[in-house]
Amino acid sequence: MSDVQHWRVTYNDIHNLIRKATPKIVTEFNPDLMIAIGGGGFFPARVMRTFLRETTENKSLQIQAIGLSLYEPLPGTSQEQIGKEVVRTQWLSPNPGKLLLGKRNLIIDEVDDTRKTLHYAYTELLKDVEEELLSYPEPERAELRAATRFAVFVVHNKNKPKLAELPPELPYYAGENVEDVWLDYPWEALNIEEHDRLAALDKEKRVS
Numbered sequence: 001m002s003d004v005q006h007w008r009v010t011y012n013d014i015h016n017l018i019r020k021a022t023p024k025i026v027t028e029f030n031p032d033l034m035i036a037i038g039g040g041g042f043f044p045a046r047v048m049r050t051f052l053r054e055t056t057e058n059k060s061l062q063i064q065a066i067g068l069s070l071y072e073p074l075p076g077t078s079q080e081q082i083g084k085e086v087v088r089t090q091w092l093s094p095n096p097g098k099l100l101l102g103k104r105n106l107i108i109d110e111v112d113d114t115r116k117t118l119h120y121a122y123t124e125l126l127k128d129v130e131e132e133l134l135s136y137p138e139p140e141r142a143e144l145r146a147a148t149r150f151a152v153f154v155v156h157n158k159n160k161p162k163l164a165e166l167p168p169e170l171p172y173y174a175g176e177n178v179e180d181v182w183l184d185y186p187w188e189a190l191n192i193e194e195h196d197r198l199a200a201l202d203k204e205k206r207v208s
């Protein structure tokens with residue numbers, strides 16, 4: 001990992017990227033439910049809710065959490081699974097499909113790297129919707145399906161070949177498109193002042 005270039009990102013960087021991205025999301029998608037992918041999507045979702053509540057009528061916008069892991073070794077995860085498969089650690093409950101049906105659902109994560117996590121989240125949430133639709137009479141399903149929409153927001157999208165695809169028609173928003181570097185997020189730092197100091201130096205280097 002030492003040969004991979006690292007970029008440190010600060011809380012303020014993230015806050016400002018979300019502030020800039022939100023108006024377009026409001027105009028084009030106007031979410032009425034946020035699905036944060038944990039743990040990196042939690043802070044971005046919470047910050048975006050502040051801006052969404054400010055600019056929309058929806059003052060009770062909810063954040064639901066799902067837990068997915070691709071990189072972290074979890075107890076019971078074999079070496080082969082780590083980095084290859086998405087592992088589900090937490091999901092919507094008690095009835096995921098019911099929660100999603102008829103809503104404009106915005107899936108939020110901090111970074112889109114290989115895209116495997118986002119692909120997993122989207123396809124599994126869609127399956128939940130399809131399962132829920134089965135409890136409705138056939139003639140009502142098409143209308144309900146059409147009313148259930150998804151979009152994705154990530155703070156950073158890495159410009160690199162992806163290992164999974166999202167449908168081209170799925171609205172996709174990124175705070176910033178970055179090179180294929182490793183991003184060090186502030187919530188991973190043990191010493192936030194040192195993290196911010198080094199982040200400022202990183203920025204100077206990138207500008208010069």
Ligand code: 5GP
Pocket residue numbers: 040070071109110111112113114115116117118181182183184185188
């Ligand atoms: P993907 O499934 O797109 O490959 O990866 C998504 C997950 O991998 C992210 O939610 C995050 O947990 C982790 N990840 C990928 N790239 C980075 C990175 O540059 N920095 C950090 N801190 N985590 C990353």
